[in-house]
Amino acid sequence: MSLAPSGEQFHVSSGSHRATIVEVGGGVREYSVGDRDVLEPYPLDAMCDGAHGAPLIPWPNRLADGTYSFDGNEHQVALTEPDKNNAIHGFLRWRNWQAIEHEPDRVLMATRLHPLKGYPFLLDVQIEYAVSEAGLTVTTTATNRGETMCPYGSGQHPYLSPGPGLIDECTLQLRAASWIDTANDRQLPTGIRPTRGTPMDFTSGKTLSDQELDFPFCDLVRDPDQRAWVTLTASDASRVEFWADNAYEIIELYTGDTLSPDRRRRGLGTEPMTCPPNALRTGAGLERLDPGQSTTSSWGVRLA
Structure with a gap:
């Protein structure tokens, strides 16, 4: 049997x-309850596209x-979104990961990011x-194994499944006081805007039939467990119900309008991020891990 593009x-x-x-990437390819997809899957014989289920480390977006610049040193990483002159979603979504623990109901994936140019x-x-x-x-845990402080941000890129149809037929609810405006040619932040009373207000639930989203939401309203x-x-x-703990300051919502036609609006990209876009450059929300720090x-x- 041939090996899948996404590896073992x-x-x-x-x-x-x-x-x-x-x-490959250490991400989640599919999650279902019975015959109902909870996360939109991608095929076994396909490469992961649209960062489908992938971890976004050491920076999201x-x-x-x-x-x-970090601690006075300038760094240049490869431009992985060359049409917008950006680097996107870190390094780990195309690296090989190992299952260091595997039980019937859990698996622990691991990889080591060695020093790279940039x-x-x-x-x-x-x-x-x-x-x-x-x-x-x-649950994601990162540990600085180097001898100097390192910058770190994290995210992941699952797509919530609407079931057999499109997300156009769904209602979205998210309680967030603010959203980050990235409506420009390079999709970089230009400001934080209030959601209340705007098309970005999903507090009471709103249909996605006329919504095109690819924006981060912040100032998230949390439950008593800080989710x-x-x-x-x-x-x-x-209902597909997604939660993120308080390490994730941002949730990006993406309706998939720029994906390939067969994938478009088949799932709602729901990306928990520990920091906003461009955080390595601005420092906003960026973690600084001391040697040995995790x-x-x-x-x-879940499906409700």
Whole structure:
């Protein structure tokens, strides 16, 4: 049997909950409950596109010109979004990951980011994927294994599934006081705007039929457990409920209008991010990890 483009497949399950995690990128390729997709899958014989389910490390989203300064040193990384002169979504979504622990209902994926041109730091990253009757829980831990402080940001890029239809037929709910305006040719931040009373206000739920989104939301309203929630309600009243803990200051929502036609609006990109776009350059929300220091963040999703 030929090897899948996404490498070895690691399956986890609990009751009717099933997820598949991949070697290439260490992301989640599919998650379903029974015969209902909770996260939009991509095919076994396809490469991951649109950062589908992938971790975004050591920075999420865009970095203008691929350049930044850290502790007085200038750095240049490769422009992976050359049409916009940006670097995007870090380094780890095309690297091979190892399953260092694998049980029926959980898998712990790991990789080491060695010093690179533009990012001369040593970082160990582990992501635990666990399924239960409560849903899928994803916990990312990064540790600075180098001898100097390193800059760090994290995100992930799952797509919430509307079921068999398109997201046009769904209602979106997200409680966020602000959104980050990236409506320009390079999709870089130009300011933080209030959501209240604007088309970006999803507090009470709003249909996605006439919405085109690719924007980060911030000042997230959280529950007593410090979780922010996104709810996607399908036409059959089934709900996909996504949460992110307070390590994630930002949730980007992406309706997929720039994906290939067969993927367009098939899922809602729901990207928890520990920092906003361009954070390596601006420092906004960026973590500074001392040698030996670790940082952890968690998100999850369930079908209701």
